[in-house]
Amino acid sequence: MSLRTLIVQRIRNQGPLTTAAFMDLALYHQTLGYYTRARRRTGRAGDFYTSVDVGPQFGALLATQLDEMHRLLAATGCPAFDLVEVGAGNGQLGRDLLNAAESTYPALYAATRLTLVETSTAARAAQPATLGRHRARLAASLEAIPDQVCGTILANELLDALPTHAVTMTSEGLREIYIDLTGDRFVERLGPLSCPELADYLARLDVVLTPGWRGEVNLAAADWVRMAARRLQRGFLMLIDYGHTADELYSGRHDGSTLTTFHRHLVGSVGDDPFQRGGPAWLAQPGEQDITSHVDLTTVRAVAEEEGLDVLGLTDQSHFLLGLGALNEADSGTEPGGVEAVKHRLALKTLLVPGGLGSTHKVLLLGKQVGTPALRGCSFEARTVETRA
Ligand SMILES: C[S@@+](CC[C@H](N)C(=O)[O-])C[C@H]1O[C@@H](n2cnc3c(N)ncnc32)[C@H](O)[C@@H]1O
Structure with missing residues (x-):
């Protein structure tokens, strides 16, 4: 079974995943994860340079x-x-x-x-x-x-x-971004926070987040x-x-999320990607591309x-x-x-x-x-x- 199919089944059976859970599967699934499968992912023959x-x-x-x-x-x-x-x-x-x-x-x-x-x-x-x-x-x-x-x-x-949660500020308050399905296509959907630590994390930083802001909270x-x-x-x-x-990081300068993918030295983001038939690039090829956040x-x-x-x-x-x-x-x-x-x-x-x-x-x-x-x-x-x- 491909990792994509596995994640699709997981969402169908258990409901939407947090972005942290999605990243954890995409990068570190025990047999199919991006990092699990390879000796080295970086360098000229890999996906990005360190x-x-x-x-x-x-x-x-x-x-x-x-x-x-x-x-x-x-x-x-x-x-x-x-x-x-x-x-x-x-x-x-x-x-x-x-x-x-x-x-x-x-x-x-x-x-x-x-x-x-x-x-x-x-x-x-x-x-x-x-x-x-x-x-x-x-x-x-x-x-x-x-x-x-x-x-x-x-x-x-x-x-x-490390797998990170993604959140966004709305006029109703802070919401978490989840990965759900439309047909068999991965899409982002807003929902309530999956744990109170996400709000606590941002509250400790004393940052002002206005509606429309989106970013990552890396509890891991x-x-x-x-x-x-x-x-x-x-x-x-x-x-x-x-x-x-x-x-x-939590200011206007990084307003649009720092989630980034690397595949064969091509960079993707939370913006739309043709491979995903209109869905966000960072969800396009789980297990085949690196996913990072700042x-x-x-x-x-x-x-x-x-x-x-x-x-x-x-x-x-x-x-x-x-x-x-x-x-x-x-x-x-x-x-x-x-x-x-x-x-x-x-x-x-x-x-x-x-x-x-x-x-x-x-x-x-x-x-x-x-x-x-x-x-x-x-x-x-x-x-x-x-x-x-
Ligand atoms: C972006 S690569 C960096 C590799 C190397 N440090 C470099 O600079 O070229 C991240 C590496 O961290 C490993 N990794 C992720 N989480 C880890 C953890 N909790 N403990 C140890 N290694 C981990 C991944 O498997 C991967 O090999």
């Missing part, structure tokens, strides 16, 4: 930040350095980090116990092969974050891939941050994602603080990587003027360029029982979205 796909430069720069975090933790008596990457896919970023640590930060390399956390069994199975000679550094490949992490929990483009992202904060015994949480502060960094930060974490920095990816020395890396290890040098510079440009990954992606750095050190990734303080608390 910073990891741009080249090893992203991992190499992050290794500089991890080296500093390792030294700070070692000074507090942590014997080893747990590096827990969540949403690790096939282990590509883990490999790039270990390559860079091995060549540039031998103490970090020696201390690192790598745990790759990934829900897709197909992607997990591919991790040892991707790590190659570093596979001995892989302490565990898991479905969930282990307890008592002493080190850094890192997630690149995880929170934006908040829950994930809470869980990660609890499993971190001492160390750092580094989150890199498409994101905005709540005043920006992250509400204000809530993520607030949840982390409630759990006792300190905010060490919130900046955009461009300034984060510049703080880590991206410009010093511009010619590193390549013959000046050669093809590799040009490729290397182009990769750095892709990671840094405003309007692309450099500004759409934000970096939130949090610490637990490590004080409030000034981290190197936040050293471009003049241009930081927000500096240390």
